[in-house]
Amino acid sequence: MSNVIVVSAHPDDEVLGAGGTLLKHVAKGDQVHWLIITNVLEEYGFSAERVKSRQEEIVEVATKMGFTSTIKLDYPTMLLHPGMIIDMVPKISDVFHQVKPETIYVMNRSDAHSDHRVIFDAVVACTKSFRYPFIRKVLMYECLSETEFAPALPERVFMPNYYVDISEYLEKKLEVMEIYESELGPHPFPRSLDNIRALAHFRGASVGTHYAEAFQLIKFIDKQ
Template sequence: MKNKILMVAVHPDDETLGCGGTLLKHKKNGDEIHWLICTTIEKSHKYYEKREKEIEEVTEQYCFDSVHNLRLKTMQLDEYSMSELIGQISKVINEVKPTIIYLPFKGDVHSDHRKIFEASYSCTKSFRYPFVKKIYMIETLSETEFAPSTKEDSFIPNVFVDISEQMDKKLEIMKIFESEIEEHPFPRSIKNIKALATLRGATAGCEYAESFVLLKEIS
């Protein structure tokens, strides 16, 4: 049975940082992959046109089956009520009807990530969204590792996906987001992305891996 995957990206590039290799693997296995981008920069921003072109190119690279862009104001999600966010996300989830959802980590230091997680997770109740069978949280460099070092906020993965065959492609796609990458020790550097994948791969017994927290599985 093929799956329908919905990746909830708070910002464009979260999908590649957190589960780019896994999305490529889903596509290779014949699954549908869908991209929900939650926020956008202002049209007056100097990178706006460039970012729109980057999104188009990334869409082509992954061969997404659909892309949904809520165009919420980045770093200003506090301006939206939770019911408004839930309503917009729920509309997309009901349209895609995913069997698997990837969400930001609930403890990410970025407030946008935490708010989108809360709103998205509210849209996974089995009696309202019976098609959702698995829910994962992703690990996003520059956000997840800066969460408070407490038991409640620490990212403790329990699912690992071997992306050794997809790693080069993941890095190629990440390089499309030119303005988001800088040299090491900047968190979103190619070196750090490879280092994290190497670490997770060592845990999983492979060269490169992505890791996730499984929140729910219904079988």
């Protein structure tokens, strides 16, 4: 059994990018923790009804995924900027020291959404081996509607080099994704169930499995 944490800028990132892999962790008996950095808040223009429905979605997703814990930092969604990193790092650090994850899943560093990019920098600041000796592996995941829309610059492109066979877990991933009804749309909308399945099919075909999720490994420490 190992401790795993998945970092979401917004609820739905975790299912889109790593849902099948996280379900596989849970099935193996791993403790999977969910860190959500932003939230919808009334003071930033969201209705009380939407705030309530979002919290209900989070609870339902966490239950269906089998997460061990859900931690919310409640930064305002869509308003993150690099100046917030100095405030964000100590909070993420506290979570990491509490959970002691061996494996961290985080959004791609060059996603189109600025929230993703800011959070990536804050998370990576909390992976130094001399301060977080329990961390063994750090992986970036791709997030439909963000990763593929980022500028394809050579130094920033998402380069998958780590694949997880999720053939047994894809249908459950799609079922959980349907909880985020407001985030889905019909094909060719990027976050359609058809597109989620198609990406998993393509990633699986790349490595000889039916369905897979792809990651970019940015750190691996073998202490066995």
